[in-house]
Amino acid sequence: MGIMGYLRDRMGTILAIFIGFALLAFVAGEVIKSGSSIFKDNASEIGEINGSAVSYKEFNDRLDLSTAQFKQQSGQSISPQITSYLQETTWNQFLTDRLLGKEIEKLGITVGDAETQNMVSGANPDPQIARQFTDPQTGQFDRSKLNQFLQYLQSPKADTAQLSSWRTFLTELIKDKKRQKYMALVGTGLYVNTLDAQDDYQAKNKLANFKYTVLDYASIPDSKVTLTDDDYSAYYNEHKSEFKNKQELRSFDYVSFNAAPSKEDSLGIKTQVDKLAADFKASTNDSLFVQINSETKTPITYLKKGQLEPKLDSVMFSAAPGFVYGPYLSGTNYKIAKLISARVEPDSVKARHILLNPATEGGIDKAIAKADSIKKLIIGGKSFADLANSFSTDKAANQKGGDLGTFARGTMIPAFDDIIFAAKKGDIKIFTTQFGVHLVEILNETGSSKVVKVAQVDKLLEATQKTQNEVYNKAQAFLGTLTKDNFEAQAKKAGLVVKKADDVNGTAAVLPGLDNARALIKWAFKAEKGDFSEEVYPIGDQYVIGSLTQIKPIGYLSLDAVKKQIEPAVRVIAKGKQLAEKLQTALNGASSIDQAAQKAGSKVVPVQNVVFANPVIPASGPEYKVIGAIFGAQPNKLSKPIAGAQGVYIYTLDSFVNPAALTNAIREKQTLGQALTQRADGQVLEALKDKANVKDNRAKFL
Known part of the structure; x- marks a missing residue:
């Protein structure tokens, strides 16, 4: 991978030629090398799919790639929520690969050599390839760029890592094509x-006009309904298919002890930051001051309006250099910001470059001297592209004669941007970054905007060790009072709020109010019902203790396991029986819906132009059973009571309005x-x- 491509990756922008999982080994190689496995080395299997084992290593490798891809595409840090999401999607990728792969193999679906060649360089290349060779200015596929890349892969200059990644990409491309063929077979x-079409047309266009009256379930207080075991059993048996648990779930109660900074802690940090602000204002070496004093080593680089946080953005673009803002509280940090300088620079720059490696040139001085010699050759009329191919170590850029294309500030690293965006069209700049000695020619500049360079110092507002110890000791004291099954009583006695985590799956990482509760959840999946955690878990600024209340295993859940869950629905059915009896009594001897409604103490509501495909009663909501029954009714006949979603209904159909024939x-x-x-x-x-x-x-x- 070219060094400039890597520079862009480090800034969160993918400039690799291809995207997708298969090429991530190439795109994100450096990111992956720096990572570490989250799994134990001595473990062997994370799961099994139809007898095919999924090892920890292969799962972790794919998770690393997905994580690196997410970092590059989003520029975000990996939070516990994102980690959980990536773990889940990675597992689903294995499921898809193994399950579809088996079906594809059984059916003998293949992709031949000619078909593969056509996907890569045929008249209509695969969209994954075409997207990467689309001219950003015109939005059109550029075949010449594709051919140039394919020729590069066949040349002696081709990087072995790129070749390996290309082969992996082709393998994934072929697998994807096989999946497309399989889905096409299913679709075919x-x-x-014609009958289906007629039914659908009627459902969307046939109109029903009717009157109804309803007795709402809410009209009966819950306290007036007594549920029996037979009520629960009847509902459970009728809906048992809904209670098939695909993964083990566990529920637990927990209490937390708040170890957030006290007022005394906050005052102490504020005093420190006030002194820092005075020192910062007097500082003559702001970069060194930030490195020594700041919790977060934010790069000091030029930024456009909108790129600073709102509090700074509103003041820094109208302030004079040397202006210090703060201290101010931002999230959990006290911050101080100092305006170093401001200037007007282009919005984007088009440039090309040659990169020299000091290690192979005999040191930085010799690399700079060589860059000076190359610069003289360029000024003398030598081809920049030829010189780039001869001397530059950036192989990716060399495929385009050293051309970096047009890029905005923030695409490259700050050290690169600060020099390039301060230059003028036609300038040739020589400078050094951590990646080597650069020779860069500015080909064009577009737009102009004011930018500011702001140095920032922050201090985390955190509890002192004294505060943490005091809260931890309280949590430990509470833990010492617990025995099996007395968790709720002891929490009430201690004045603690018991929070509930219901139906948590084994890979969850986040609970309400707890952003990284992985350790607590792991405990829950090793505990037995009624157990309390034998240790206090530090989570964020909380100390947490849990008590396991329920285990829902894989398979059909028992009635006891879902009894609490189904209670509202069972109560509605019980209310429905009472309301249906009331309406049936009102129907006896009634010759019209108005008479029945009057006897039941309800009102008649007329409804016009309802279609079967949208079974909604205006001002009430979706009523599938009721609307379904109406479309099967005869006009001018009183219905029997029907238990709907909101209550129990009776209706009378006035008329249907049939659409024109299809x-x-x-x-x-x-x-x-x-x-x-x-x-x-x-x-x-x-x-x-x-x-x-x-x-x-x-x-x-x-």
Whole structure:
């Protein structure tokens, strides 16, 4: 990978030629090398999919790649929430690969050499390739750039890492093509006939006009309903398929002891920062001052309006150099900011460069001297592209004659930007960064904006050791009072709020109010029901103690396990029976819905122009059962009571308004077919997952 490409990667912008998981080993190589495995070296399997083991190493390798890709694409740090998300998506990638791979193999789906060649360099290259060779100015695919890259791969100059990554990418491209063929086979097997089209047309266009009256479930207080074991059992047996647990879930209660900074702590930090502010204002070496005194070593570089946090952005662009703002509180940090300088510079620069490696040139001085000699050759008319190919170590840029393209400030590292954006069109600059000696020619500049260079010093507002010790001792004292099953009583006695974490999965990392609760969740998945944590868990500025309340294993959950969950629905059914009896009594002897409503103490509501495809009663909400029954009713007949979503209804149909006859069903069939095909991709995978024998051991090791 070229050094300038790496510079861009470090700034959070991907300039590699290809994206996607397969090429991440190439794009993010340096990032991955610096990472470390989150798994134990002696572990062997994180899971199993239809008898095929998923090792910790292969899972971790793919997770590292996904993490590196996320860093590059987003520029964000990896929070516990993001880690949890990446772990889940990585596991789902393995599921997809193994499950679809097995089906593809059974069907004998292949991609031939000619087809592969066509995907790479044919008349219509694969979109993943075409996107990377699209001219950003025109938005058009640039075949010459693709051909140039393919020729480079075949040349002796080709980097071995790039060649390896290219082969890996092709392997993934072929796998993806096989998946597309498999899904196309599934889609081809789907068929929408004329009757389907007619039904869909009627559902969307046939209108129903009716009157209804309803007795709301809310009209009966919960205290007036007594639920029996038979009520629960009947509901459970009817809905048992909904209670199939695909992964083990655990619920636990927890209490937390707040170890946030006290007023005394805050005052102490503020006193320190006030003194720092005075010293910062008097400082003549702001960069050194930041390095020595700041918690966060923020690079001191020029920034455009909008790139500073709002408090600074509103003052720094109208202040004079030397102005100091703060101390002010930003999140959990006290900050001081000093305006070093301001200037007007271009919004973007087009440049080309030659990069020399001091280690192979005999030192920095000799590398600079060589750059001076090359500069003289360029001024004398020698081809920049030829000189770049002969001398530059940036192989990626050399494919384009050393051209870096047009880039905005922030694309490169600050040391590079500060020199390039201060230069003028036509300048040739020689300078040194941590990546070597650069010779850069400014080809063009676009736009202009005021930029400011602001140095920032921050101090974390954190609790002192004294405060932390006091709170920790309180947590330990509470822990000492616990025995099995007395957690809630002791918490109440201590005046603590018991918080609940219900149905937590084994790979979760975050709980309400706790951003990194992984250690507590790992404990919960090793504990038994009724156990309390045997240690105090420090999470953020809280000390936390938990008590396991429920375990929901994989498979069909028992009635006891879901009883609390289904109680509201069971109560609605019980209320519905009472309301249905009331309405049935009102119907006896009634010749119209108005008479029945009057006897029931309710009102009649007329409704116009409801369609079956949108089963919503205005001012009430979705009522699938009621609208479904209405579209199967005869006009001018009183219905029996129907338990809906909001209450129990009776209705009378006034009339249907039929649409014009559907004379050409082709368009309707096409629309339905497209919707069916779009759903099929996800539904096929879900069906394969349901059938699969999957063992997921992630909760034990993540």
